[in-house]
Each structure stands twice: as structure tokens, then as C-alpha cells.
Amino acid sequence: MMSDFEQVQQSAREAWEDLGTGGVPVVTVGTATCGRSAGALNTLASLREEAAGHGLACRFVEVGCLGPCYAEPLVTVQRAGDATVCFAAVDKLGARKIADYLAGGELPGEYVFATMGAARVPGVPDLMETPMMKGQVRRVLRNCGVIDPADIQHSLARGAYAGLQRALELGPEERIEVLERSGLRGRGGAGFGVSRKWAFCIEAPGDTKYVVCNADEGDPGAFMNRSLLEGDPHAVLEGMIIAGLTVGAAEGYIYCRAEYPLALERLGVAIGQAEELGLLGPDALGPGRPFRIRVKEGAGAFVCGEETALIASLEGRRGMPRPRPPFPAVSGLWGCPTIINNVETLASVGLIFRNGADWYAEYGTESSKGTKTFALVGNVLRPGLVEVPLGTTLRQMIFDIGGGVSGKHRFKAVQTGGPSGGCLPEEQLDIPVDYESLQAAGTIMGSGGIVVMDERTCMVDFARYFLDFAVDESCGKCGPCRLGTWQLLRILEDITQGKGTAADIDLLEELGHNIMRGSLCGLGTSAPNPVLSTLRYFRDEYVAHVESQTCPALACRDYIAYQIDVDACTGCTVCAGLCPVEGISGARKDVHHIDEAVCTKCGVCSNSCAFGAVLTVNRVDLEPQT
Amino acid sequence: MATTELSPLQLGPVLATFERRPDVLISLLQAVQASLGYLPPDAMGAVARHARVPRSRVYGVASFYSQFRFNPAGRRRVAVCRGTACHVSGARMILEELERTLGIAEGQTTEDREYSLETVACIGCCGLSPCLSVNDEVSAKLTPKKVRKQFRAAKKSAPR
Numbered sequence A: 001m002m003s004d005f006e007q008v009q010q011s012a013r014e015a016w017e018d019l020g021t022g023g024v025p026v027v028t029v030g031t032a033t034c035g036r037s038a039g040a041l042n043t044l045a046s047l048r049e050e051a052a053g054h055g056l057a058c059r060f061v062e063v064g065c066l067g068p069c070y071a072e073p074l075v076t077v078q079r080a081g082d083a084t085v086c087f088a089a090v091d092k093l094g095a096r097k098i099a100d101y102l103a104g105g106e107l108p109g110e111y112v113f114a115t116m117g118a119a120r121v122p123g124v125p126d127l128m129e130t131p132m133m134k135g136q137v138r139r140v141l142r143n144c145g146v147i148d149p150a151d152i153q154h155s156l157a158r159g160a161y162a163g164l165q166r167a168l169e170l171g172p173e174e175r176i177e178v179l180e181r182s183g184l185r186g187r188g189g190a191g192f193g194v195s196r197k198w199a200f201c202i203e204a205p206g207d208t209k210y211v212v213c214n215a216d217e218g219d220p221g222a223f224m225n226r227s228l229l230e231g232d233p234h235a236v237l238e239g240m241i242i243a244g245l246t247v248g249a250a251e252g253y254i255y256c257r258a259e260y261p262l263a264l265e266r267l268g269v270a271i272g273q274a275e276e277l278g279l280l281g282p283d284a285l286g287p288g289r290p291f292r293i294r295v296k297e298g299a300g301a302f303v304c305g306e307e308t309a310l311i312a313s314l315e316g317r318r319g320m321p322r323p324r325p326p327f328p329a330v331s332g333l334w335g336c337p338t339i340i341n342n343v344e345t346l347a348s349v350g351l352i353f354r355n356g357a358d359w360y361a362e363y364g365t366e367s368s369k370g371t372k373t374f375a376l377v378g379n380v381l382r383p384g385l386v387e388v389p390l391g392t393t394l395r396q397m398i399f400d401i402g403g404g405v406s407g408k409h410r411f412k413a414v415q416t417g418g419p420s421g422g423c424l425p426e427e428q429l430d431i432p433v434d435y436e437s438l439q440a441a442g443t444i445m446g447s448g449g450i451v452v453m454d455e456r457t458c459m460v461d462f463a464r465y466f467l468d469f470a471v472d473e474s475c476g477k478c479g480p481c482r483l484g485t486w487q488l489l490r491i492l493e494d495i496t497q498g499k500g501t502a503a504d505i506d507l508l509e510e511l512g513h514n515i516m517r518g519s520l521c522g523l524g525t526s527a528p529n530p531v532l533s534t535l536r537y538f539r540d541e542y543v544a545h546v547e548s549q550t551c552p553a554l555a556c557r558d559y560i561a562y563q564i565d566v567d568a569c570t571g572c573t574v575c576a577g578l579c580p581v582e583g584i585s586g587a588r589k590d591v592h593h594i595d596e597a598v599c600t601k602c603g604v605c606s607n608s609c610a611f612g613a614v615l616t617v618n619r620v621d622l623e624p625q626t
Numbered sequence B: 001m002a003t004t005e006l007s008p009l010q011l012g013p014v015l016a017t018f019e020r021r022p023d024v025l026i027s028l029l030q031a032v033q034a035s036l037g038y039l040p041p042d043a044m045g046a047v048a049r050h051a052r053v054p055r056s057r058v059y060g061v062a063s064f065y066s067q068f069r070f071n072p073a074g075r076r077r078v079a080v081c082r083g084t085a086c087h088v089s090g091a092r093m094i095l096e097e098l099e100r101t102l103g104i105a106e107g108q109t110t111e112d113r114e115y116s117l118e119t120v121a122c123i124g125c126c127g128l129s130p131c132l133s134v135n136d137e138v139s140a141k142l143t144p145k146k147v148r149k150q151f152r153a154a155k156k157s158a159p160r
């Protein structure tokens, strides 16, 4: 608790406002993991170098991820008297042009992405009016890509810990009441009501209680929690402190996956700064009422995202789930009542206390309130991190925000909910994204991964991919999951390898339902979802594999063949040079030939042909070559 | 992550920063692996003694989590993402290209211990798929061609 919170907040605000209006231009670079992978650190170095070359004094600020991953590295320039301009895909040349612009040169139009703030540049859209941002409502992500996550002053200026101050003024029942009115449900997958979970924990007997933040983010294809932890760590800390205050815990743990080194680093910095200001520490919740947060690194096991397995892992054991009840809210870490919530859930808590339950609930549907972050990825034109009101349709997300399918291919399916979720076809895209509607359609909301697939993905192979994952990650404790997923995988492999039969399809269904009924934890009860949902919507693809020996997506290697289009081949020899098995013959400038007998279907030739002359066909349709 | 060799006997300073309790086991193993690059048998024994648990429990925990390795990795740990986003944008071709370029299969290390090749569940850069990381540094939006270019130097030295 800080007695002088208002004063600290005020001075942080003033410093924040000075940042943009001072004499020195402020240049921000998005250096979250995604930005870095696109070269943001090199861009930052080039910007510094070029600015120094011009003798310019600039203030460089590293910020998190703004969301449009496809446009990374993102740079913004804020200068008194000018519009704040956001630049996209800034490489070395872009860095030079931006420095030239700062030195009085022209605005490098080819790099301009949008403007931010009130002042505008003719012909340039405001960031929130760009196609990707238009349908979004950024609440949880409001600070990501805007503030320096390593500077608590930025967070304070933007309202961090004001929710905590509000919560400190309320009594325990009032706090639960605020959460209940907000309608906030868990963002980690199951969508359990936060006020109910916390109330259970308050009622549970025991003097020692714990708060755990689930930052394991195990769903492959999802990175919402990573972005939030890297871009706005204080939002998560604030939620945890409010949780501790509400249930009477003095200790919190953040269980973060080891694959997120930058998130771990930023959390460490944020906790240190919060301790310095007394927001964490011996008097965090009031005089003599301590609250501390420790970070524990995961060690690479998907099942540890499951709450009881996570607790086992925190206790230094193998991450094996156990039957519930008792639920962790009654008996969790070291047998004590424990609240486990997802990163995004906790980050929403502070917002709710600061702005009120009604403010939070103004978006969303009857049963699913508020906004939710999603990782929109796969074969989509504008992949990235988005936040939309619950109830937005999948079509709006994929086509309006994401710009539809990338390249010249057609949309085929969308997968939500990670390995526990399912695939939906085009006809289902108009359902609103809320917990119940997705479930009725055969998938789940999950933590927020949305993977878009075009017609080149084979749905049988895609189901096989997820079962492969489930077999790998099944902890082995219960038979239905350990043995059942293994059998499902074998059957799917048979089908993708040309050894399947019609009876296999029925067996998949029967086995899938039995695994769901018999498994111990959510991993097993949801592992058949990818199979069952593809059987529900894409059964014809399964049938094509077993009955006509074809893979409609031309993806399963045992069904396909590569063939040279004699009219398109220029005899450039590129494919022949790259073929790893030397299976392509033909002299320079002569039409080439692929030897089907040695071809391993690696696809290197078709991928490297600049003339589109390597065709992929179903082997049964193979034309005899001369 | 440091991969410099340190004899297991020199583990004392690493172990000393941890309390002698079973619940620190995972963090302890992570610290040991961070300094040795892997978990040799001697280190497992030292960890067991320090945490006051049987060796079997240390092996049980270490073998459960995919982060832990019992063989030394290459100086450059190449990890190809096999997450969903990367999968639908061609991760398999990226992995195969690397197997050919480095001359090793997934899970192996080159003879000169320069490169090891593994897969990871998701790096968290799904918006820029397909990707891979080399010692935690991520390269994104890969194509087989980009991979060939990035690892060209390796190809020259790889045993054929």
C-alpha cells in the first residue's frame, strides 16, 4: 500500500506528458519477441546510428507489441508540433529515411503505417482506423506497444495500480460484488466465473492462502499472454495483488513457461520496481499486511497449464494432474486454498476495479462479458494480436480484421482453442465468439488462439498433427488418455498413409467419445476434439482418403505425386539442383522429368520453381509421362 | 544459455544459492542445466543430495519435462517451431531443410558439437510463422531458401 499513491501517480503523469511535448523527439521501437524476430533490435541500432549521424538528440524507448505482427518492426515518432507517425516494416533503409525525416527531410511514405493521436497527416489513416484495428476494442492491450514495460512510471501514468487503490477502499464482499457485476470469466480456457472462484477461496478454511498466475500458455499458436507479459507486466501484478487482498493471501506465484525468456526478464524487472515503491512487500496490502510475488519457470510440459498439474510442478514434482474436487480454491498449493487465474484474467481485474464493473460489462454478450484477446495466425493476410468484444463473429475477425486468407488460396477452416479445440468450416463463421456458441459448434474458446487454414491443409493430417501433440504431452497417469490418444494417432496415421479403411472412421468416433468420458483431466477429455470436429465438418476428406485413395488438399505424401508441367517448364535446372535425392533429370533448357520411383515427396522442387511448373497431383490421377 | 563446460564438481556455487528442500528441485535442475548445458549423471547425484531426495525422484522429475536434456547440446541449439501456426505455414519443410543442411536428424547434434537440432511446441511468434530459434534468438517468416542461406556456413562444415 502506498500512502502517497496519488502524488506518485501525478508525477508519473506529468513525466509522461513531458515525454511527448519536450524538445527532444521520442522514437519508440516495438522490441517484444515478435518485433525482435523481425529484426527490431537491428532497426533500433540503425536508428540510433543514423540519428547520431545527423547529430540529432532523440529519446529512444523500447515498447511492447502493438499487435500487427505482420508489419513488424514497428517504429513510432513523436515530436512536438507534429503528428505522431507509426512506421511499419522498418529495415536499415527505413531507419535511415526516418532519421532523415527527423532531421527535416520528407516523410518516407513507403514506410508510413498510420498516425496516432489527435494530429493527422493528410492521406494517412489513424491507427485505429486501419483495417486491422478498426473492429478492435483495446482494453487489456491498451498499453502494449505504447509504454516502456521496463519503466513503472509509464504504467503508473497510464493508470496502473489505480484499480488496486480502489480495491483497498472496498470491503471483501464489495470486491466480490464488483467482480460479479462485471461478469468476468476466466480467460485461460474454461471460462469459470472469477467472482465465484474467489468467493470459494475466501470461504475455504485456512490461514495461509496463495494466488497463482497461470502464464504457462501452452497452446501452440497462441501468444496473447506472452505479449501482455512483455508489454504490460504491471497489469498482471496489479491483478494478483488485488486477488491477494481479496482472498487474504500473502504470497503469489507466476508460473511462466521457460520458452518466454523476455517475458521472464520483464516480470523480474517489474516486480523489482513494484517492490521499490512498496506496492509489493511487507506492507503491500496495508500496514503489516505483506504480499510478495515470485516467478517460477516452467520446464516445457503442456499439461502443466492444467491447474492441478501446475501446482504439482510448483511443488517441485512431476506435473501430473489429480482428480478434482477438491478444487484448488479449497485445496491447492501445499494443500492450502489457492486461486489460479490466467494472465489475461488477472490483467482484466485491475481495469474492472479502476473503471467499474458496468464499464467492463458494456461490451460482450449476455453470458460472456467484456473483451478478449486473440492470436490471429496461420494463413491469414494480417496475422497478429487482436482484442475484440466477445460476441464478434469469426468472420469479422478473420476477414475484416485479418484481411482474409493470404495469397491466392481459398479459406478452408479455422481452428480455435488450441489442441483442446476444434475446426470450423466457412458455414460456421457467422457464429458469435462466446463461450457457449463455440462449444455448441464443437470447439471451444480456449485461451484465444485462432488458426486460419487455406485449402492446402488436409484436415485429416491436421487432426493427426494435434493427436501427435496429445500423445507427446499426455502425462501418462490415466489409461484412457495415455492409450486412447495413442490409438487415435495410429488410426489417423493409417488414414494419412493410405492404409485406412472405412471402418476406421467409425472407430475414431467411438474411441474419441470414450476417451472424453474416461480421462482424468482436461487434456484427455478434450484431446479427441480435433478429430471429432473435423469428422463433423470435413468427413468427406476422411472418406476420400480411405475410399478413393486421394488427399483432396494434396498434402498427404503417400497420396500425391509431383509432375512437371511440360508447357511451363523452362529447363532452368533449379529444381534438379535442389532435389535431395537427385530424382529430377533434364538438360538445361529442356523440359525436366521427375522420377516417381525415387521421389520422397519433400516438395522442394515445387517450392523452388519460379515458373509454377511443378504440379502436385493425386497419384491415382497421375498422367503417364513420356 | 551458457554452454561452456563446467565440471560437475564445480557445481557447489550453483547449488549453494538454493535452499535444501525438495520443492526447489525444478529450479535447481534448471540452474544446473544453465551452467553445464545438460544434466550429466554426476550432477543428478549432486542435485539429489542437495535437495535431500532420492536420485530416482530427480530422474523422475527431469525426465518428465522436455526442457531437460541428458546429453550435451551443440554450441548453437537450433529449435524449429512445430506449433500450429508454423505447422500450417510449412514448418515441416523448414525442419527437413535443416536436417539436410546440417546433415543431422531432429534430436541429434553435429559431430563437431557446433549445432544441435530440436523442435519446440511454440516460440510465441506465431504471427510471423514459420519460425525457429538459435540459442533463444528467433528468426521468423522462414522459407526453405532463407534457411539454406542462414545456415550456409554450417553446410560447408557438416560431415557429409
Ligand SMILES: Cc1cc2nc3c(=O)[nH]c(=O)nc-3n(C[C@H](O)[C@H](O)[C@H](O)COP(=O)(O)O)c2cc1C
Pocket: A185, A186, A187, A188, A189, A190, A191, A192, A214, A215, A216, A217, A218, A219, A302, A303, A304, A305, A306, A307, A308, A340, A341, A342, A343, A345, A346, A447, A521, A522, A523
Ligand atoms: C491440458 C490443459 C492445459 C491448460 N493450459 C493452460 C494454460 O496454458 N494457461 C491457462 O491459463 N490455463 C490453462 N488451462 C486451464 C487451467 O486449468 C485453469 O482452468 C485456468 O488457469 C484457470 O484460470 P482462469 O479461470 O483465469 O481461466 C489448461 C487446462 C488444461 C486441461
Ligand code: FES
Pocket: A220, A221, A222, B081, B082, B083, B084, B085, B086, B087, B121, B122, B123, B124, B125, B126, B129, B130, B131
Ligand atoms: S506456432 Fe510457431 S511460434 Fe507459435
